[in-house]
Amino acid sequence: MKTRITELFGIEHPIIQGGMHYVGFAELAAAVSNAGGLGLITGLTQKSPEALANEIRRCREMTDKPFGVNLTFLPTVSSPDYPGYIRAIVEGGVKVVETAGNNPQKWLPGLHEAGVKVIHKCTSVRHSLKAEAIGCDAVSVDGFECGGHPGEDDIPNFILLPRAADELKIPFVASGGMADGRSLAAALSLGADGINMGTRFIATQEAPVHENVKKAIVAASELDTRLVMRPLRNTERVLRNAAVDRLLEKEKTLGANLKFEDIIDEVAGVYPKIMLDGTMDAGAWSCGMVAGLIHDIPTVRELIDRIMAQAESIIRGRLARFVA
Ligand SMILES: Cc1cc2nc3c(=O)[nH]c(=O)nc-3n(C[C@H](O)[C@H](O)[C@H](O)COP(=O)(O)O)c2cc1C
Numbered sequence: 001m002k003t004r005i006t007e008l009f010g011i012e013h014p015i016i017q018g019g020m021h022y023v024g025f026a027e028l029a030a031a032v033s034n035a036g037g038l039g040l041i042t043g044l045t046q047k048s049p050e051a052l053a054n055e056i057r058r059c060r061e062m063t064d065k066p067f068g069v070n071l072t073f074l075p076t077v078s079s080p081d082y083p084g085y086i087r088a089i090v091e092g093g094v095k096v097v098e099t100a101g102n103n104p105q106k107w108l109p110g111l112h113e114a115g116v117k118v119i120h121k122c123t124s125v126r127h128s129l130k131a132e133a134i135g136c137d138a139v140s141v142d143g144f145e146c147g148g149h150p151g152e153d154d155i156p157n158f159i160l161l162p163r164a165a166d167e168l169k170i171p172f173v174a175s176g177g178m179a180d181g182r183s184l185a186a187a188l189s190l191g192a193d194g195i196n197m198g199t200r201f202i203a204t205q206e207a208p209v210h211e212n213v214k215k216a217i218v219a220a221s222e223l224d225t226r227l228v229m230r231p232l233r234n235t236e237r238v239l240r241n242a243a244v245d246r247l248l249e250k251e252k253t254l255g256a257n258l259k260f261e262d263i264i265d266e267v268a269g270v271y272p273k274i275m276l277d278g279t280m281d282a283g284a285w286s287c288g289m290v291a292g293l294i295h296d297i298p299t300v301r302e303l304i305d306r307i308m309a310q311a312e313s314i315i316r317g318r319l320a321r322f323v324a
Pocket residue numbers: 017018019020021023042070072099100101121142145146147148149175176177178196197198199200285286287288289290
């Protein structure tokens with residue numbers, strides 16, 4: 001399949017694996033790229049620019065296909081060493097960066113000079129247009145369904161994607177709720193040039209996370225996610241568990257007085273405990289509504305081949321028949 005996204009990134013299939021904290025290690029990124037998609041190493045999961053440089057080297061040993069790095073710009077006071085991370089990306093010869101969070105404008109000239117293509121993740125049309133205006137090469141449009149941070153507008157992809165298609169000139173991928181060939185065919189119909197998946201890629205053989213995480217996603221239905229941290233305007237979609245129930249109770253009790261310190265036990269530093277140790281109630285961890293569409297733990301290649309075959313069969317068969 002050829003789209004503006006496969007052309008832009010030099011990949012075979014229009015499928016991207018979104019950056020995921022403590023999931024996006026070299027093993028997963030390489031598996032996705034080897035299967036013809038675009039795998040991404042999650043930059044900030046690596047504790048320092050040196051560690052990221054090492055992770056990029058490890059990934060390069062596992063694949064000769066293009067892969068990228070996710071850089072999430074956090075709204076925190078003590079900022080990570082972003083110039084160092086960008087140096088590691090450029091010196092490591094990585095040609096694609098997925099940015100997310102705050103506006104990436106300040107980092108674009110350096111990345112573009114080094115021949116790096118930038119895809120910015122946005123949860124609204126206005127942010128997507130801003131990304132286009134500042135010179136991003138593509139956008140990942142993340143609907144309300146998504147695992148992680150859906151923003152504060154709550155617009156699902158059935159509205160958000162065609163709205164983005166009406167306004168954007170640069171190519172975009174549909175992100176949030178994407179699971180299979182039906183998702184890909186629908187995303188293409190709505191104007192996207194491909195899909196970005198997070199949660200679906202966690203439930204794969206190669207995802208280097210504890211088996212308990214994969215099993216929790218397979219066991220979950222579309223009813224099992226919750227939105228947390230809305231009162232802090234830092235909304236995150238997570239899988240419901242004991243810690244999330246506790247957190248929501250605090251939100252209810254404290255109302256507008258809620259501060260980050262009140263929920264620190266449920267959200268700070270929980271990812272290694274969950275993803276690496278498999279302690280599933282250790283805190284709130286991102287998971288999309290798409291869990292309801294995930295019933296198995298295939299290899300990444302099986303998953304991507306299946307998505308492509310199903311999308312093609314829908315386009316050539318089911319859809320073509322309606323207009324024959
Ligand atoms: C466990 C998990 C961790 C994530 N961590 C990040 C992150 O660190 N940075 C980021 O930009 N997006 C992060 N995301 C969002 C994904 O990159 C992607 O946009 C999202 O999962 C798409 O929605 P889906 O889960 O419905 O496929 C994370 C998602 C999950 C499920």
